[in-house]
Amino acid sequence: MPSCHVFIATSIDGLIAREDDDIDWLHLPGAEAEDHGYDAFIAGIDAIVMGRGSFDKVVTFDPWPYPLPVVVLSATMTDADIPDRLAGRVSVLDLPPWEVVAHCAARGWNRLYVDGGRVIQSFLRAGLIVDIVLTCIPVILGAGKPLFGALDRDIPLDHLETRAFPSGLTQSSYRVRR
């Protein structure tokens, strides 16, 4: 069974994007010169699972930032909505979390990067997330899209490591307790 991993940044108030999906506030002065571990993280990943909101954002990036297969979860998109330049690199699924994982398992993708607020929430609720690397940008936004949402039970985490960077960014790694 593939394992699901989260690597994401939030504001101090736990938001991952402004209401209009703007993420410019992620670009903290001085942070670009720091190694926050993303390259090492992505090197251990086989495929990326993201929501439609995240895809709509990253599809505007040129060049396409992911060297890995990307699965977009959407009830309204189809493969026909994928730009030609991404053919074979991005696929669209409309399945619940456990079936997404089974789909990836069938393709030999064993470590999945799960990205985007609603997708992370649904995978957390399904008990599928193994660990979370949470990067915190030192700004309170006051409005936007939250990383976390409603749960019907507590999810305790084991703290693994916390680092602080000269830019003011902090990063904590947690394992989801089984």
Next chain:
Amino acid sequence: MPSCHVFIATSIDGLIAREDDDIDWLHLPGAEAEDHGYDAFIAGIDAIVMGRGSFDKVVTFDPWPYPLPVVVLSATMTDADIPDRLAGRVSVLDLPPWEVVAHCAARGWNRLYVDGGRVIQSFLRAGLIVDIVLTCIPVILGAGKPLFGALDRDIPLDHLETRAFPSGLTQSSYRVRR
């Protein structure tokens, strides 16, 4: 002009209490043996400003935990609602943040501990908070009362220090940028 300081703990998802005000999840195994800096923080404080929700919680504690004057902000409570055992130690005000600060200044209280979600939010909106010590408990609650709320502008913070404790608790200190 007195300065306003925040020292508060949240869950990973930024909550300060469950919907029913329960805060038992704050008691992390092993954390009681650690020094998270509360005593040093409170030693530099002259008075505590809290909301009615926080007061309703702490008034159930025996003994009363605060060695300092406490101001409860409430539009519905009066001094008559304060138990006799707390007479002279707790007062009730129904004033906006700047007038609360002026009230404290007139009493010679120069460093104020501002506590409780809605009170902290209103003081942040008023530009009155100088620094924030944010302690993070490694649990996702999924439902409860948030520390932060709506703002009409970003509030950038300067990161001062981050510490991680063996219990899994982490703590970051920030100065609100002027």
